[in-house]
Amino acid sequence: MLSPYRIVDLTDERGALAGLLLAQLGADVVLVEPEHGNRARRVSPTIAGTGAWHLAQHRGKRSVRLGAVDLDALLASADVVLDNGAFDRASVDLPAWRERHPHLVTVSVSAFGSDGPKASWPATDLTVLASGCQLALTGDADRAPVRISVPQAFQHAASEAAVGALVALQRRAQCGQGSHVDVSAQQCVLQATQTSVLAAAVGAAPYQRTAGGIAVGPYNLRFVYPAADGHVSITFLFGAMVGPFTARLMQWVHEEGFCSAELAGVDWPGLFVQIFSGALAPTILDDAAAAVSAFTATRTKAELLAEAMRRKLLIAPVASTADVLASEQLAARGFWDQIELGDREIAAPGPAARSSVPLRRLGRAPHLGEHEAELAAELAVPELRRATAGSTDPGRLPFEGLKVLDLSWAVAAPMATRVLADWGATVIRVESEGRIDAIRTAGPYLAGSANGLEDTAQWQSVNAGKLGLQLDLSVPEAKAVVLDLAGWADVVIESFSPGVLGRLGLAPADLQVHNPSLITVSSCLMGQTGPMATMAGFGNLAGAISGFYEVTGWADRPPAGPFLAYTDYVAPRATAAVLLAALDHRRRTGEAASIDLAQQEAALQFLAPALIATAAGRGPARRIGNDDPDLAPHGVYPCLGEDRWVAIACQDDDAWRALAELVGRPALGALGANDRVFGRRELDTVVTAWTSTQSAEAVEAACIAAGVAAHRVQNSPECVADPQLAHRRHFRAVPHRLHPNAVVEGPHFTVSGLDGGPRRAGPTLGEHNDVVLREILGYDDDRVVGLLVAGAIR
Secondary structure (H helix, E strand, O other), X not given: OOOOOXXXXXXXXXXXXXXHHHHHOOOEEEEEEOOOOOHHHOXXXXXXOEEHHHHHHOOOOEEEEOOOOOHHHHHHHOOEEEEOOOOOOOOOOHHHHHHHOOOOEEEEEEOOOOXXXXXXXXXXXXXXXXXXXXXXXXXXXXXXOOOEOOOOHHHHHHHHHHHHHHHHHHHHHHHOOOOEEEXXXXXXXXXXXXXXXXXHHHOOOOOEOOOOEEEEOOEEEEOEEEEOOEEEEEXXXXXXXXXXXXXXXXXXXXXXXXXXXHHHOOOOOOHXXXXXXOOOOOHHHHHHHHHHHHHHOOOOHHHHHHHHHHHOOOEEEOOOHHHHHOOHHHHHOOOOEEEEEOOEEEEXXXXXXXXXXXXXXXXXXXXXXXOHHHHHHHXXXXXXXXXXXXXXXXXXXXXXXXXXXXXXXXXXXXXXXXXXXXXXXXXXXXXXXXXXXXXXXXXXXXXXXXXXXXXXXXXXXHOOOOEEEEOOOOOOOHHHHHHHHHHHOXXXXXXXXXXXXXXXXXXXXXXXXXXXXOEEEEEEOOOOOOOOOOOOOOHHHXXXXXXXXXXXXXXXXXXXXXXXXXXHHHHHHHHHHHHHHHHHHHHHHOOOOEEEEEHHHHHHHHHHHHHHHHHHHXXXXXXXXXXXXXXXXXXXXEOOOOOOEEEEEOOOHHHHHHHHHHOOOHHHHHOOHHHHHHOHHHHHHHXXXXXXXXXXXXXHHHHHHHOOEEEEOOOHHXXXXXXXXXXXOOEEEEOOOOOOOEEEEOOOEEEXXXXXXXXXXXXXXXXXXXXXXXXXXXXXXXXXXXXXXHOOOO
């Protein structure tokens, strides 16, 4: 899709995923490295002396050392520069490069963004997670908040950078000029809270962490349960959409003799209504969890999964990285790339999506400077990109005029179409009373609300800026409306279970017959093909089966997370990147694309280093609490007050010497990195003795002043009050038909010269029926009344 483009990649392991995704999409990615190689080559785990982060995320790129080729000629031939501060500013000056080469799109990835009160703060994966609410929500309630053991914060930011680069390339295609994309890892991590970060902004109670589940007020909803050979994740929830799954599970538990008929026969879809009315005691949740736990402990993960597929239950095994590598589903879909490692080949994660315009299969990561002669020869024949006058106003949003039909639901796919709406697209979101979207019944709820369908901040934020159409696809008369909308649209995205739309005559292939230029995206947990294609569920199940649960928590306890539906926060960025690349390809060639997006395959890009290490024989990745293989001290430490914590990560020897002074043990400052890692438990005791007598704010301030990476652990109230997030306009008050001051989240990156982001909250049910049917499709009164009478509009 992106074969005409050249990317200059200056990133280390904190930004490498951006270039990897663009390489998968076909771009020529040139990795520019320091004289002694990129830091990713040295970060643990290492395989035969080379870092797994380099082996995993610099694949498909060409390596040159800075100074070994003509940098100016390289920039003149390039379209995008990716930067995350791996080089000093004397070597990399993005503003000067853009001035000399106005066609360039430059992308910077940093912890907090390039401006604002925290822009210069030292930071690591752990401290960014602490700043972004995700850490506060993950872990056991009686221990410190805990991170995912495979670093994730800059993975979120890097994948967002790939999306931002493609948005800016679309802008260049319209106005002829390059621009600068500024990505904040803190803002990107907020996506991993599933909008619970908005709780304080809308007057709701903040969510609290509970291992492997969710805690809301007095209710602990458990998702992780024992199996005979490990653990499984179960979406044990209620309401009209999920409650029937829970009812079927409890019936099975009763059949096996682990609960009474009375417990199995509870109205699980209406459980919370009964609890709130006093008809049932809240202790029923504990009774049900105990019965489920006793039952699942008697079955293996494979047995539970097989029966869940047969009975249509929301159960998935908690898989290790070794289990993921052995997955029959991934093998059936031909997911794995095979890469050289010495004298053998090992498996590496393949493309983030499948498409009729194929993504590239990538080989091994490059040796240092491997492509210098090759690239020098290419640059000897100038291939210049030049800025042009353009045909549109430079301030016009890049996707104004793009038309999107959104048939998806919940979080993963709608978050991708939210990106398009933020940058100008007209997005029509289809729903019906017969299939109420799950997030319309999920918090956080606006203060004083009746917990109705229009009162949840999650719906309002995920679908901000979209038009809302009621349309019941189970009614035959709705088919013609969908076909008319497909004829109007440039893009159709759907997240039905595989085969459902086909049975209605509305499969992507059917829609493309109606509109041959249509780009279609089908999003689901496991993909459209393979033995597990029909597996039902949410991102918590995909997170478990993809390996994230097994690397989150403490070694002496069951898996602790990550919080809620983790792959729902990862997949939207891959969806958006592939979709934007398909649009770019269609603009240049006229060729449409059909995209098959499996959440699991998209999410595995975030675990690639651990998967490659396992494939190379290092054994399965495990949860290690807040430890880091290279850094110490590195942890989350208690402070004064109830559940108050600060994340501290000594990012280098200088930071450790400074921290040793702060804690009153300057003699320890002479310890080298290896000694600190070996003695981390003793050092944690020293740091805890210092932090536990002070407020989190005081510890944070002292560390930052001394150059030590630190951040207090922020939940929703702290994030809403965070001056950095305020500076970046992350929380935005927007119009809503019923609520005068709805608050939604803004974009996670900025594009110079543009004011992107939501203009209104998500639509109320059927809010734009007339706009869509009468103004966009041109239906007359008779046609609209006929649809109403048939029950298609409800």
